[in-house]
Amino acid sequence: MPIQANDMDLVARLQAGDEAAYAQLVEENAARVYRLALRMMGNEADAEDVLQETFLSAFKAIDHFEARSSVSTWLYRIASNAALMRLRRKEPEQVSVDEPIERDDGEMLPRQLFDFCCLPEDDLLREEAREEMAHAIDDLPPTLRSVFVLRDIEGLSTEETANALDLSVPAVKSRLMRARLKLRERLSAYFAQGPVIVESRNRGEA
Amino acid sequence: MSVISSHHHDHTHDHSECQRYLTSLTDYVDGDLDPALCRELETHMAACENCRVVVNTLTKTISLYRQLPAPEMPNAVKERLYAVLDLKPHTLSADEGGDPA
Numbered sequence A: 001m002p003i004q005a006n007d008m009d010l011v012a013r014l015q016a017g018d019e020a021a022y023a024q025l026v027e028e029n030a031a032r033v034y035r036l037a038l039r040m041m042g043n044e045a046d047a048e049d050v051l052q053e054t055f056l057s058a059f060k061a062i063d064h065f066e067a068r069s070s071v072s073t074w075l076y077r078i079a080s081n082a083a084l085m086r087l088r089r090k091e092p093e094q095v096s097v098d099e100p101i102e103r104d105d106g107e108m109l110p111r112q113l114f115d116f117c118c119l120p121e122d123d124l125l126r127e128e129a130r131e132e133m134a135h136a137i138d139d140l141p142p143t144l145r146s147v148f149v150l151r152d153i154e155g156l157s158t159e160e161t162a163n164a165l166d167l168s169v170p171a172v173k174s175r176l177m178r179a180r181l182k183l184r185e186r187l188s189a190y191f192a193q194g195p196v197i198v199e200s201r202n203r204g205e206a
Numbered sequence B: 001m002s003v004i005s006s007h008h009h010d011h012t013h014d015h016s017e018c019q020r021y022l023t024s025l026t027d028y029v030d031g032d033l034d035p036a037l038c039r040e041l042e043t044h045m046a047a048c049e050n051c052r053v054v055v056n057t058l059t060k061t062i063s064l065y066r067q068l069p070a071p072e073m074p075n076a077v078k079e080r081l082y083a084v085l086d087l088k089p090h091t092l093s094a095d096e097g098g099d100p101a
């Protein structure tokens, strides 16, 4: 999304040091940044650190804001960097900076597995299934996870995702494909094995 | 509908053609695939159950993830954020933790 007029206005006020503008930036974007951080980090403590780090960095960098993306994409970019950096510190072997990722996947010919597409929505979205979906995201390599979360969960366009992650559009597409196929495979295996009987685990509300 | 094992499948189907479409699948489900390629893929899918199911479940996977409830930012997290940033939350509205977008 190219920068909008109200973004320009906000940025101008931020650069002029207007405190209300800082509060507005936080108010309008914190929930979104937190969501991204939580999906990326997989736990609330790390997500909160990433959230705080994002706005601290953004405040510092506001003078260098260039109008080549919207403010929210810019924040996503800062947040993704913060998250990836933190993941790299925690699990260096998981996040290599220049992962040779753009190769096209001889090994990954998708198998059909279980055709779960026509199960009832109630079964597909029951609580246990939602937990499985969340774990499946956690288990993606972080470089795939960031693309999937921004593009498919936060709903950014391919171009915005590329911009937020400093990737080319083809790189975004390639990672997105790998992420989606992995998740599909995981859900297929999960739904295939499950007796999809909601009433048997009749929400005893823990 | 049953689980088709890949071993079984390997003997009954020439994979090289499916392989060729692999990189098009996500553009296809996003509706971004070049129209000529799109027709080609659809012709292939009409004859190939494997690709058909892969596309259906891929589409479903994305749609399920899009329906996942968004995690809420707890108020305490928001308050600590304002404290760290040395901002006063009351400068703006009282809309609690919602996403304005």
Ligand SMILES: [Zn+2]
Pocket (backbone or CB within 6 Å): B017, B018, B044, B048, B050, B051, B052
């Ligand atoms: Zn096929």
